[in-house]
Amino acid sequence: MADIILHHYPLSPYAEKARTALGIKRAAWRSVIIPVIMPKPDLMPLTGGYRKTPVMQIGADVYCDTQLILRELERRIPEPSLYPGGNRGLADGIAWWAERNLFGLAVGVAFAKMGDVLPPGFAEDRAKFSGRELNVERLRAAEPRLLADYRAQLAWPEETLGGRAFLLGDRPSTADCALYHMVWFVRRPRPEVIAAFPNVSAWADRMKNIGHGTPTEINGIEALAVAKAATPAPFTPARDPNGPALGSTVTVAADDSGRDPITGELISLSPDKIVIRRSDPAVGEVHQHFPRVGFVLAAG
Ligand SMILES: N[C@@H](CCC(=O)N[C@@H](CS)C(=O)NCC(=O)O)C(=O)O
Incomplete structure (x- = not known):
């Protein structure tokens, strides 16, 4: 290959x-x-x-x-396998939920904090990319609602991960990869948001330890x-x-x-x-x- x-x-x-x-x-x-x-x-x-x-x-x-x-x-x-235990449909379905629903929230929560250090030209580029203005002031004003939505949905994996190492069991899957990057992006600028979810935090550490291959x-x-x-x-x-x-x-x-x-x-x-x-x-x-x-x- x-x-x-x-x-x-x-x-x-x-x-x-x-x-x-x-x-x-x-x-x-x-x-x-x-x-x-x-x-x-x-x-x-x-x-x-x-x-x-x-x-x-x-x-x-x-x-x-x-x-x-x-x-x-x-x-x-x-x-x-990225689909251990034959859970392909479930893993792909969870991934679709996580990304379609959490990406905008994760980016909003992170940029509300990182807004002052965005590289030159970034806001203009992402406005063209998304068709919506990237306005840090507006994101800051919307932050309580963004955080409430993000936290409410993070409560679901928090509950699931109480009894297992990864979302579908004892091995990581596509579902974990999809949810992980929504947590990874928020955790750097807003560690306190993720720390409030101990099971998600421990799982995110496990995901990080997987590494990136070579x-x-x-x-x-x-x-x-x-x-x-x-x-x-x-x-x-x-x-x-x-x-x-x-x-x-x-x-x-x-x-x-x-x-x-x-x-x-x-x-x-x-x-x-x-x-x-x-x-x-x-x-x-x-x-x-x-x-x-x-x-x-x-x-x-
Ligand atoms: N559905 C796509 C989403 C990819 C996506 O939106 N990536 C962001 C970066 S995380 C992006 O392309 N941003 C604009 C850019 O990099 O030019 C996928 O799963 O690959």
């Missing part, structure tokens, strides 16, 4: 989810540190405009969104050269009749933030995965993979 390359930056919560999954897999991987804000010139040829963090590359295959990144890691490195740093130009030298992995196309025909030009766009559409030729469509073919002079032909949930697929 070609090397796993993760395009990410240290402070990204979703990247921490992917890094922790790589830790569970005890994987050796290549790390490309990408800019925190646009432009991301060494990433765009690979992703055709998808700007979110992280992105996983394996040769000339590009995986967008951690939902799919974790599924692909599981396929390529089955053990230790990363080796390379730069974005080297990663582009890897894609250019590779050909996409062979695969059997899936055909879901509930969507555009294979071979047609389509756009794929996230349905929440970072909604820039990516254009390519649809080469596989299943109920849970979209694959398009794109090419760019810097990388040649690549296959770009997206989960179905959370993305809008349209005729291009």
Whole structure:
């Protein structure tokens, strides 16, 4: 198998989810540190405009969104499983709840505190990214409500983790990775918020101890050269009749933030995965993979 390359930056919560999954897999991987804000010139040829963090590359295959990144890691490195005990649906369902409901709250709570130290250009970039102004004063005013929502939902894992080491039992799963980064991001600037949940705190320590596997740093130009030298992995196309025909030009766009559409030729469509073919002079032909949930697929 070609090397796993993760395009990410240290402070990204979703990247921490992917890094922790790589830790569970005890994987050796290549790390490309990408800019925190646009432009991301060494990433765009690979992703055709998808700007979110992280992105996983394996040769000339590009995986967008951690939902799919974790599924692909599981396929390529089955053990230790990210779905121990056969709880795949439950783990994916908990992950979807955690991320859709807690990310905005976690980011709001963290930025209300970190607002004065945000890097130049960050607020403007994230306003474009999310379609909403990042206004630290407004976040501070909203903080009691954000905290109340965040705490009310953290009470659920707090109860569950009273009797077990991880959300689904004695081994960590995708569900733990998804919840962990929502706690990790708040815990640094607001340790007291997490400390009020002793079971979640002890679990977060266990998650931290998993580590990130073994990363080796390379730069974005080297990663582009890897894609250019590779050909996409062979695969059997899936055909879901509930969507555009294979071979047609389509756009794929996230349905929440970072909604820039990516254009390519649809080469596989299943109920849970979209694959398009794109090419760019810097990388040649690549296959770009997206989960179905959370993305809008349209005729291009
Ligand atoms: N659903 C996506 C969410 C990814 C996401 O929103 N990542 C944030 C960083 S944690 C992001 O892309 N921020 C803008 C950026 O990095 O340019 C996933 O699971 O990968």
